[in-house]
Amino acid sequence: FPDVTSTLPIGFLGLGDNDGTNSPDIDVVSTNTSNGSDKTLIDLAATMKEWDIPYDDLNVKEAIGKGRIGTVYRGQWHGDVAIKVLDTGSSADNDAQLAAFKLEIAVLRKTRHENLVLFMGACMTPPRLAIVTSFCKGQTLYTIIHLNKNAFKINKAIIVASQIAQGMSYLHARGIIHKDLRTKNVFVDSGKVVITDFGLFHITKLCSGVQKENRLRVPKGWLCYLAPEIIRSLKAMQQSQPDLPFTKMSDLYAFGTVWYELLCNDWPFRSQPCETVIWQVGRGVKQSLSTVAAPREVKEILMSCWAFRPAERPDFSQIAKALNRIPRTRLIRSPSHPCQLSRS
Ligand code: ADP
Ligand code: MG
Numbered sequence: 001f002p003d004v005t006s007t008l009p010i011g012f013l014g015l016g017d018n019d020g021t022n023s024p025d026i027d028v029v030s031t032n033t034s035n036g037s038d039k040t041l042i043d044l045a046a047t048m049k050e051w052d053i054p055y056d057d058l059n060v061k062e063a064i065g066k067g068r069i070g071t072v073y074r075g076q077w078h079g080d081v082a083i084k085v086l087d088t089g090s091s092a093d094n095d096a097q098l099a100a101f102k103l104e105i106a107v108l109r110k111t112r113h114e115n116l117v118l119f120m121g122a123c124m125t126p127p128r129l130a131i132v133t134s135f136c137k138g139q140t141l142y143t144i145i146h147l148n149k150n151a152f153k154i155n156k157a158i159i160v161a162s163q164i165a166q167g168m169s170y171l172h173a174r175g176i177i178h179k180d181l182r183t184k185n186v187f188v189d190s191g192k193v194v195i196t197d198f199g200l201f202h203i204t205k206l207c208s209g210v211q212k213e214n215r216l217r218v219p220k221g222w223l224c225y226l227a228p229e230i231i232r233s234l235k236a237m238q239q240s241q242p243d244l245p246f247t248k249m250s251d252l253y254a255f256g257t258v259w260y261e262l263l264c265n266d267w268p269f270r271s272q273p274c275e276t277v278i279w280q281v282g283r284g285v286k287q288s289l290s291t292v293a294a295p296r297e298v299k300e301i302l303m304s305c306w307a308f309r310p311a312e313r314p315d316f317s318q319i320a321k322a323l324n325r326i327p328r329t330r331l332i333r334s335p336s337h338p339c340q341l342s343r344s
Helices: 037-049 095-108 141-147 154-173 201-206 248-264 274-282 296-305 316-325
Strands: 006-009 059-066 070-076 080-086 119-125 128-134 186-189 192-195 215-218
Touching (some): 154 192
Antiparallel strands (some): 059 070, 080 128, 186 192
16 A cells, blocks of 8 residues: 555545445434533533543653654553544634544543453643543554564454454444544554554544645555545545544444455555545445455455445444354465465
């Protein structure tokens, strides 16, 4: 996948409007602050107080890395924590956006699952907005696969994928859409999977520097996780991020890409320009699996997750069952190809 952040000029996207194939799922977070939802916000404010961590209570240490919405620091707060400080610029002054941030934070406190990062609280006083979670040891799948070039043995790949499916199944059962499932947001430590950054995507609206005028900003390694219905609604916006129609089914599509990476140690549509990927995926073209020698069950999972119509994608409990059905003993890895099936 292209290693540079790309920007596409306005008017490039000639894919037409969404064709109505979106799943009817809706995001649980409403950012409507008018009338009826005022009371909700007041109730929420009371509940949120217990999750509010004063920034000065945190012992912020070195920066670990910078992502799309801010910088992550290692820190201490009753033990090791990761502190994601949002790059808000001046936009955090905007009350509606701050309310949206609090609503998304409110979603995080509902999550308790061993394959999900532990949300500990947030700094909610502008201009210092930050999200505090447990510190993930180990490495991300991205680092293992793409930087260290370590191939997962197929049985290990199935175990990792099963844990992702379980964590995602829990999130969906709670009505939470991840919106940013990718190998950079999945940690593996001693065989245990921890998923991070769920439900945060709309926080990007708060952050400065995420938008360039008249250009669609395409962060590297992002496009191949986007389902066709998301690709088709990408727009080069001047004022704000497009309100992308993420659903549970678009999470399934992203999982398909993670599954592909686990199996093939590579990105789908590798080396193809963004424009080509957008054009192809938006029209239902999939990464060819013709060179991937894998059993039928493995390819079926991939193709079902990548189904063009959201309604045709399975849910995560079906994925977990399908992963369990893969006959593990039949599989060996060939030294020449990561997904070689033994024909003997
Ligand atoms: P991205 O997901 O694009 O890598 P992030 O802002 O989420 O961007 O993360 C920035 C860096 O911080 C990455 O190197 C990521 O692995 C690391 N990181 C994020 N969350 C945690 C966490 N909970 N524990 C440890 N490291 C983390
Ligand atoms: Mg992340």
